[in-house]
Amino acid sequence: MALVNAKPPLPDLDALCAAHFGFAELRPFQREAIDALLAHGEGGRVLLVAPTGGGKSLCYQLPALALPGTALVVSPLVALMEDQVRGLAARGIPATFFASTLSAEENGRRLAALRRGAFKLVYAAPERLGHAGLGAALAAAGTSLVAIDEAHCIVQWGHDFRPDYLRIGEALAARGPTRMIACTATATRAARGEIMRRLGWDPRKVVTVLRGFFRPNLTLRVARARAPREVLAEVRRALAEALAGPGAGIVYTATRKSAEALAAALREDGWDAPVYHGGTAAPERARISAAFAARETRVLVATNAFGMGVDRPDVRIVVHAETPGSLEAYYQEVGRAGRDGLDARGLLLVTPKDLALRRRLCRLGPDGAPTTRAEAARALGRLAELVRYIDGKTCRHRILLRHFGDDPRVIDGGCGRCDVCVEAAPPDTVRDPPRFEDIPEAPPKAPKDGPAPSKPRPIAAPAGVPAELLEALRRYRRARALSLGVPAYVVAPNRALVEMAMLRPASAEELLGVRGMGKGRVAAHGHGFLRVIGGEAVEA
Numbered sequence: 001m002a003l004v005n006a007k008p009p010l011p012d013l014d015a016l017c018a019a020h021f022g023f024a025e026l027r028p029f030q031r032e033a034i035d036a037l038l039a040h041g042e043g044g045r046v047l048l049v050a051p052t053g054g055g056k057s058l059c060y061q062l063p064a065l066a067l068p069g070t071a072l073v074v075s076p077l078v079a080l081m082e083d084q085v086r087g088l089a090a091r092g093i094p095a096t097f098f099a100s101t102l103s104a105e106e107n108g109r110r111l112a113a114l115r116r117g118a119f120k121l122v123y124a125a126p127e128r129l130g131h132a133g134l135g136a137a138l139a140a141a142g143t144s145l146v147a148i149d150e151a152h153c154i155v156q157w158g159h160d161f162r163p164d165y166l167r168i169g170e171a172l173a174a175r176g177p178t179r180m181i182a183c184t185a186t187a188t189r190a191a192r193g194e195i196m197r198r199l200g201w202d203p204r205k206v207v208t209v210l211r212g213f214f215r216p217n218l219t220l221r222v223a224r225a226r227a228p229r230e231v232l233a234e235v236r237r238a239l240a241e242a243l244a245g246p247g248a249g250i251v252y253t254a255t256r257k258s259a260e261a262l263a264a265a266l267r268e269d270g271w272d273a274p275v276y277h278g279g280t281a282a283p284e285r286a287r288i289s290a291a292f293a294a295r296e297t298r299v300l301v302a303t304n305a306f307g308m309g310v311d312r313p314d315v316r317i318v319v320h321a322e323t324p325g326s327l328e329a330y331y332q333e334v335g336r337a338g339r340d341g342l343d344a345r346g347l348l349l350v351t352p353k354d355l356a357l358r359r360r361l362c363r364l365g366p367d368g369a370p371t372t373r374a375e376a377a378r379a380l381g382r383l384a385e386l387v388r389y390i391d392g393k394t395c396r397h398r399i400l401l402r403h404f405g406d407d408p409r410v411i412d413g414g415c416g417r418c419d420v421c422v423e424a425a426p427p428d429t430v431r432d433p434p435r436f437e438d439i440p441e442a443p444p445k446a447p448k449d450g451p452a453p454s455k456p457r458p459i460a461a462p463a464g465v466p467a468e469l470l471e472a473l474r475r476y477r478r479a480r481a482l483s484l485g486v487p488a489y490v491v492a493p494n495r496a497l498v499e500m501a502m503l504r505p506a507s508a509e510e511l512l513g514v515r516g517m518g519k520g521r522v523a524a525h526g527h528g529f530l531r532v533i534g535g536e537a538v539e540a
Helices: 013-021 028-039 058-066 078-090 104-115 132-141 163-173 189-199 228-242 256-268 282-293 327-334 352-362 373-390 396-403 467-484 494-503 519-533
Strands: 045-049 070-074 095-098 121-124 143-148 179-184 207-210 218-224 248-252 299-302 315-320 344-350
Touching: 013 058, 028 045, 028 058, 028 179, 028 207, 045 189, 058 070, 058 143, 058 179, 070 132, 078 095, 078 121, 078 282, 095 104, 104 132, 132 143, 163 189, 179 189, 218 396, 228 248, 228 256, 228 315, 228 344, 256 299, 315 327, 327 344, 327 373, 327 396, 344 352, 352 373, 373 396, 373 494, 467 494, 467 519, 494 519
Parallel strands: 045 179, 045 207, 070 121, 070 143, 095 121, 143 179, 218 344, 248 299, 248 315, 315 344
Antiparallel strands: none
C-alpha cells in the first residue's frame, strides 16, 4: 500500500554527477557533506571546510540538481557569481544570479523565470536577501537548500564594510526551515564557531566536515628582503625558475600602488603582467579575470581583490611580494598554486616595512578611517598568527595544519619540501617588533616582618592588545609563581602573555600555538591561563 504523502526518491547522485560534472565518483569528504545535508531533511546543517580548489561547490550544486525546487547560493562577488553561472550553463544546468548590476528589466525577467521554476540554482549577495521580490520568487519556486559560499566572509567582512554578512542568519530564518550548507577554504576553530553563531545554528546539530589541509605538491618558502630592489630581484628570480616551462604565476601585493609599480617592472622584463585591484574598472577586471582563466595570461599582479573562485589548475607559483593580512588569507591565496596536483611553489617575501604597513592597516577600516578598538585587536591578532608562521622553526605545512585544526601528525617528521625542512638552519626571517623583554626576577617570598617585595615591572600593552586582560594574566602569573617559589618568567614569558591577550586561545591545543608556551608550561599552568581568558577570577 503506497503512502499518500511519501516523498519521491532522490535520483542516483553518482549518475547525476557523472552526467553533469563528468566525475565517476565523489570524493569521500564530498559524499560525507552531501549525505549529511540530505539525510537530515530541512533541518540539515553542514559546515564544510576544504582547501581552495578542493571541490566544495559540488557539495551544494549536486544536491540542488537532485532536490525539487531551487537552491539559493549566497555569494560575495558578482564576478564569482557570473563565473559559477557560466560553468553551470556549460554543463546544462539552469542557473542565474541577481545583483545591482542588472537593469530593472533584466531583473524582472529573471524574477519571473524564477517564479516559474526555471532555475535549479540562484546566486545572490547577502545584501539582496532582504529584497521582497527575490524572497517571493524563491517561495513560489520552492527553496531546496541554501548554500553560503565563501563563508569566512562572515568573519572577515561582516565586522567592517559588509554588515549584511552578520545578518545572513536572521534573513534566512525569516524564510522558514530549509537545508543549509556553509562552505569555506579558511576557517580556524574560532572562526568556525563564529560562523555557526552568526548563522544561528545550534553547534550540536551541525555536521562539520574538514578535508585535509596538507598540500604535498606545494613547496613553501619565506625569504627576507631589506629594500624594494631586493623584493623585485626575488620576484624576478622566482618567476624565471617556476615558469621556465608551461604554467602561470600570480604575484600579490598589499596595495594598489605596489601592484602598479611591480607590474610595470615585470612588463619591462617581457611578462604580460596585467594589474587587478579594487580600483580597476569593473569591465577591465572581468576581462583580466577571463583572460587569466582562459590561459591567455602568464603572470598576473594583483591585490587580494583577485582570486576568490579562481579555477586555473596550472598556476605554478604564487608570490607574495608583500605580506598578506592574515594566515587565512595567505593559505587561501597560496592555495591557488598547483591545483592540478603537479609541483608548485609559494614564496612569501617579508620586509620590516611590510610589517609596519600591515600594523597600520590593522587600525584602519576599508574606507581608510580609524576602525574600532575591537576590530583593530582582531586584525592585529590575525597578523600575529601570520608572523608566527613567518618566524616558524618547524615545518611550515605543520604550522598550517595546526592553525586550521587539522592533524599535524599526518606529516610527522616534516614535509621535506618547505624551506625549514630542507635547510639545516631555519630561514633568516623578520621578527615581529616590538620585543617584550623578559626580566629575570628573584623567586618571590611571602613577607614576614619586613617590607613587601617590590612589584615587578608592568608590561605595557601594545596598541590593540586588551590592557585589562593582559593585566589579569600578569596577576595570575605572579600569583602562580609565588605559590611555586619560582621566577614569573618560568610560568610564562612576557611575550606569551601579550599573545594570549591578543589571540584569546580557548583550549590547551590553541594555547600551544602561543609563542613561548610549550607542552610543559601548558600542562603545568595552562588551565589557569585559559580560565583567566574566559573571564574567571582565578587563584593560583
